[in-house]
Amino acid sequence: MDSHLKSQLAARHIQNMSEAASLEPHWGYADRAVPCTNDPGSCAYLDVVYGSHDLGMLYVGILWVLIGIILLLWAVGRRALPSLSEEDVLRAALLEDTRASKSFTNRLRQTISSAVNRYLLPDCIRPVFGRTTRLQVLILAVLAAYLLVFSFVGIVYNTWITPVKKMPGVYNTRVSLGPWSDRIGVLAYALTPLSVLFATRESILSLLTGVPYQNFNFLHRWVGYIIVIQSSLHTIGWLVIEVRLYQPQPTVAEEWISQLYMIWGCIALFFLMALYVLSLPPVIRLTGYEFFRKSHYVLAMLYVGACIGHWKNLECFMIPALVIWFLDRAARAVRTALMHHNFIEGKGMGFSAAQAAITLFPDSENGDVVRLDFSHPHDSWSIGQHFYLCFTESSIWQSHPFTPLNAPVTVNGRTNHSYIFRAKGGETKKVAEIAARKLAAAPGEKSEAAPTTSVVLTGPYGDPIVRNVTSDVNVLCVAGGTGVTYVLPVLTSLKKNSAGSRKLELVWVVRHMKDVEWIRPELDALEVGEGPKIIVRIFATRDGGNQVSASGRSESESTSDGGEATGEKQIKTSARSVGEVASSDAPRHPEMTAVVRQFVDATVFGHRSSPVDLEA
Structure with a gap:
C-alpha cells in the first residue's frame, strides 16, 4: 500500500x-x-x-x-x-403434428411459459416502476x-x-x-x-x-x-x-x-x-x-x-x-464491421454502407415522415427484432434503434429493409432535411431513381415475438402513427405462413388518411395472396367526412344505433358495422374496449386473445 x-x-x-x-x-x-x-x-x-x-x-x-x-x-x-x-411452430401447426405437443418436455415448457406469462409478465406498480413486469421488479x-x-x-x-x-x-x-x-x-x-x-x-x-x-x-x-x-x-x-x-x-x-x-x-x-x-x-x-x-x-x-x-x-x-x-x-464495432464487410465493385472487399432510397412525406404541422428502402447482404432477422441505424451524411457518432416495417425477404443473398420515422428533432430531423435537399435537387419527374443516403446498420437486436404463435391463435394488432412498424411485419408473416381459419386484424390510428401512403406497398400486399383475410381498420383522428373503402370510394355507413362512422378506413371491410368503435366527435379516436370486444365476439376458432408480445 x-x-x-x-x-x-x-x-x-x-x-x-x-x-x-x-x-x-x-x-x-x-x-x-x-x-x-x-x-x-x-x-x-x-x-x-x-x-x-x-x-x-x-x-x-x-x-x-x-x-x-x-x-x-x-x-x-x-x-x-x-x-x-x-419455422418449427408453423410447420407443426400446419401439418397438425400432435406428437410435439404430447411430449413431456413440450408440456413442461408450455406450462412454465403459461405460468410466467400469467403471474410474472403483467406490469407492477406502474406509477412507480413504469411499464415494468413483475418479474423485473421481483x-x-x-x-x-x-x-x-x-x-x-x-x-x-x-x-x-x-x-x-x-x-x-x-x-x-x-x-x-x-x-x-x-x-x-x-x-x-x-x-x-x-x-x-x-x-x-x-x-x-x-x-x-x-x-x-x-x-x-x-x-x-x-x-x-x-x-x-x-x-x-x-x-x-x-x-x-x-x-x-x-x-x-x-x-x-x-x-x-x-x-x-x-x-x-x-x-x-x-x-x-x-x-x-x-x-x-x-x-x-x-x-x-x-x-x-x-x-x-x-x-x-x-x-x-x-x-x-x-x-x-x-x-x-x-x-x-x-x-x-x-x-x-x-x-x-466488430459486429458493424462484419455486417458491412462486403465486395465493392472495382475495389474488392471493404467496408460498404447500405444505400437507402429516400421517400419524404412532408408534414409541416407534425413533422415530416421519412421512408427508407434498401437491401443489404446479410442473414435474415426475426419478426420483432430491430436494428441500430447510423446516417453517415448526418453524423457518424450517433445511431438510433428502428424496427423494420417489412418482414425479412432475402433475394439473391440480399435482405430487404424498409423503415419509416417521423422527424421531430435531432438526428431524424437532420435526415429529413437531407432528404428534402436531395429531392429538391432531383425532382421525381426528371430522375431515373430516387435519391439515396448512406446507412450503416448494426443488429439485429431483440427477441422474436411470433416464435410460439401457432396457426390457431387469433391476433389483434393495435398501433398508432409510425408505431405500425412493430406490428405490420407480424401480420405479413402470419398471413404468409398461416391457414385460412385464423382471424387477423390491424387497428391503426393516424392523424390523416393520407398517412396511409407511408406503407401503401405493404398494405396492398396484405390484400393479395393466399392465407387468411386480414381486416385493416384505419382511424384518421383529424379528418372529417366519410369512411373510405379499399378502392378509394367514399361511403357512408350507419352504426347499429343510427350514428355515422367517420374517420375510419377498412382495407377489407368486415360484415359487421364498424360505427360502434368510431366516434363522430373530433378528435375521432377508436374506443379500444369496443374494438377488442368486437374482435373477440367475431372469433369462431382458436384462442380468443392476442399474445402479450404482439401488443403495440
Whole structure:
C-alpha cells in the first residue's frame, strides 16, 4: 500500500505502524498493525472495523457467486427446454403434428411459459416502476433485500469512549456507524460492474438468458439508484463521525476533509449525483437524449476513475466495470464491421454502407415522415427484432434503434429493409432535411431513381415475438402513427405462413388518411395472396367526412344505433358495422374496449386473445 495512504489511515484508526510487529493484510482495506498497542477501547473498535470489512467482502463474493449460479442455471434451462423456432411452430401447426405437443418436455415448457406469462409478465406498480413486469421488479426486490440484510449483518454494535493522545480530558466517541458506513461503501463499489453489465447492448446476459438487452435497462437504472443511496449514506455516516464524534473540533474535520482520498471521494460523489440528476426523465426531455447519452458515458468514466482515487484497494470492482464497457463498445464495432464487410465493385472487399432510397412525406404541422428502402447482404432477422441505424451524411457518432416495417425477404443473398420515422428533432430531423435537399435537387419527374443516403446498420437486436404463435391463435394488432412498424411485419408473416381459419386484424390510428401512403406497398400486399383475410381498420383522428373503402370510394355507413362512422378506413371491410368503435366527435379516436370486444365476439376458432408480445 502507498505509504501516504498508510499514514492517513494510521492517524484515522490510531494505529501505531512504527511499533507494529507485523502488518496483517485485509483484501480491499488498509493493512492492520498487529499487535494493537493502543488503549483497549481503540483496539476493540479496530477489531470491529476489520472484522466487519472482511465479512462485507465475503458477502459481496457470495452475491457475485449467486449471480453466476443463477445465470448458469438459466442458460442450462434454456438448452434443456428450448423454445421452438418460428419455422418449427408453423410447420407443426400446419401439418397438425400432435406428437410435439404430447411430449413431456413440450408440456413442461408450455406450462412454465403459461405460468410466467400469467403471474410474472403483467406490469407492477406502474406509477412507480413504469411499464415494468413483475418479474423485473421481483429480481430487483430480491437484490435489494440481500443488500439490505447484509448491510447490517455481522457488525458488532457498540460505543467506545477512547482518549485522544496527548490531550488529557479529551475523548473520541467511536461507534459502529463507522464499520456500517464502510460496509455500504463496499457494496456500492461491488454493484458498479453489475450496473454497467445491465447497460450493455452486446450483452452477455442476453447471450446466457435469451432476454433482450433492453429488458435490463430497468435493473441498470434501479441499481444506479441503489448506488446513489448507498454512497450518500456512506458520506453522511463519515461526516457525522469526523465532524461530530471525533475530537478536537474543528481540527479533526479540517484535517480529514483535506486528505487526498477524501478529495477524490467528494469528486466521485459529485459525478454520481450528476449522473443521477441528468438521468431523470424531465431533465432528459429538457436537454435531449443525445446529450444524456454522451454525458452519461463521460460522467460514468470520471466517476469510476474518482472511485479508484478515493479507495484504490477496491479497484478490483472498478476496473472490471471499465473492461465491460470497453468490451461492449469493441463488440459493437466488430459486429458493424462484419455486417458491412462486403465486395465493392472495382475495389474488392471493404467496408460498404447500405444505400437507402429516400421517400419524404412532408408534414409541416407534425413533422415530416421519412421512408427508407434498401437491401443489404446479410442473414435474415426475426419478426420483432430491430436494428441500430447510423446516417453517415448526418453524423457518424450517433445511431438510433428502428424496427423494420417489412418482414425479412432475402433475394439473391440480399435482405430487404424498409423503415419509416417521423422527424421531430435531432438526428431524424437532420435526415429529413437531407432528404428534402436531395429531392429538391432531383425532382421525381426528371430522375431515373430516387435519391439515396448512406446507412450503416448494426443488429439485429431483440427477441422474436411470433416464435410460439401457432396457426390457431387469433391476433389483434393495435398501433398508432409510425408505431405500425412493430406490428405490420407480424401480420405479413402470419398471413404468409398461416391457414385460412385464423382471424387477423390491424387497428391503426393516424392523424390523416393520407398517412396511409407511408406503407401503401405493404398494405396492398396484405390484400393479395393466399392465407387468411386480414381486416385493416384505419382511424384518421383529424379528418372529417366519410369512411373510405379499399378502392378509394367514399361511403357512408350507419352504426347499429343510427350514428355515422367517420374517420375510419377498412382495407377489407368486415360484415359487421364498424360505427360502434368510431366516434363522430373530433378528435375521432377508436374506443379500444369496443374494438377488442368486437374482435373477440367475431372469433369462431382458436384462442380468443392476442399474445402479450404482439401488443403495440
